[in-house]
Amino acid sequence: MIIEAKNVDFWYGNFHALRGISMNIEKNTVTAFIGPSGCGKSTFLRLMNRMNDLIDHTRLTGEILIKGENIYSRGVEVDLLRSEVGMVFQKPNPFPKTIFENVAYGLKVNGERSKSVIRDKVENALKQAALWGEVSDKLNQSAMALSGGQQQRLCIARALAVSPDIILMDEPASALDPISTAKIEELIFELKSNYTIVIVTHNMQQAARVSDKTAFFYLGELIEYDNTKTMFLNPKKEATQNYITGRFG
Numbered sequence: 001m002i003i004e005a006k007n008v009d010f011w012y013g014n015f016h017a018l019r020g021i022s023m024n025i026e027k028n029t030v031t032a033f034i035g036p037s038g039c040g041k042s043t044f045l046r047l048m049n050r051m052n053d054l055i056d057h058t059r060l061t062g063e064i065l066i067k068g069e070n071i072y073s074r075g076v077e078v079d080l081l082r083s084e085v086g087m088v089f090q091k092p093n094p095f096p097k098t099i100f101e102n103v104a105y106g107l108k109v110n111g112e113r114s115k116s117v118i119r120d121k122v123e124n125a126l127k128q129a130a131l132w133g134e135v136s137d138k139l140n141q142s143a144m145a146l147s148g149g150q151q152q153r154l155c156i157a158r159a160l161a162v163s164p165d166i167i168l169m170d171e172p173a174s175a176l177d178p179i180s181t182a183k184i185e186e187l188i189f190e191l192k193s194n195y196t197i198v199i200v201t202h203n204m205q206q207a208a209r210v211s212d213k214t215a216f217f218y219l220g221e222l223i224e225y226d227n228t229k230t231m232f233l234n235p236k237k238e239a240t241q242n243y244i245t246g247r248f249g
């Protein structure tokens, strides 16, 4: 198991946002987190690369292990963790820099000095993110001039450039048009041979299309977690059934 959550509880101040979550995620799979707004999907996702460290007055109990190591142990280097566990957000958030600089950024922060290594890795990441064909002749132009869908693939390339094992995606396609969404979904499918992907989505069809496993959250609890096919065709819990058929949420 590349990710293991053991009895995780999490609080924002007095608000108990996650309750007793245990979940194992296998390498090279796509896992979708679904559930109504506010049920804790993003909170749990952000715990996996310690993004919630940035928020004051939070508390975590339980353990999250990545490749067998508790990422909340003392001595864990958070920058290193975040290069192993990359993240893509709902709204594309490129830096106001060139396309090239956006993808090269993490490599430089990690201390890579060789220009040819950086160039190769930028090209590779852009190819993996299915963007190279559209930008190879304008690498020195501003990333802000790209379309929303291209910006999101650029953000995926930026995450891939530092060779993560895991990519966390928080509703990566919800701000995009249907064609860009289809491209991101195709990309997720292709990336899973080399990466482990965890995606939060409100789109049930998307969860069904892209994921191997689906986890349904409700009011801070993990209600059901199973193979995606089973979750959608034969869920064991009534709440799951109600949610995926649109009866609430």
Ligand SMILES: Nc1ncnc2c1ncn2[C@@H]1O[C@H](COP(=O)(O)OP(=O)(O)OP(=O)(O)O)[C@@H](O)[C@H]1O
Binding pocket: 012, 015, 017, 035, 036, 037, 038, 039, 040, 041, 042, 043, 044, 055
């Ligand atoms: N920074 C924060 N401070 C305080 N409470 C927060 C914070 N972030 C989230 N919460 C609360 O924690 C709960 C879970 O939020 P979270 O964003 O994880 O839900 P979600 O399932 O991802 O929802 P959505 O689908 O709407 O994005 C919500 O009740 C939310 O109000």
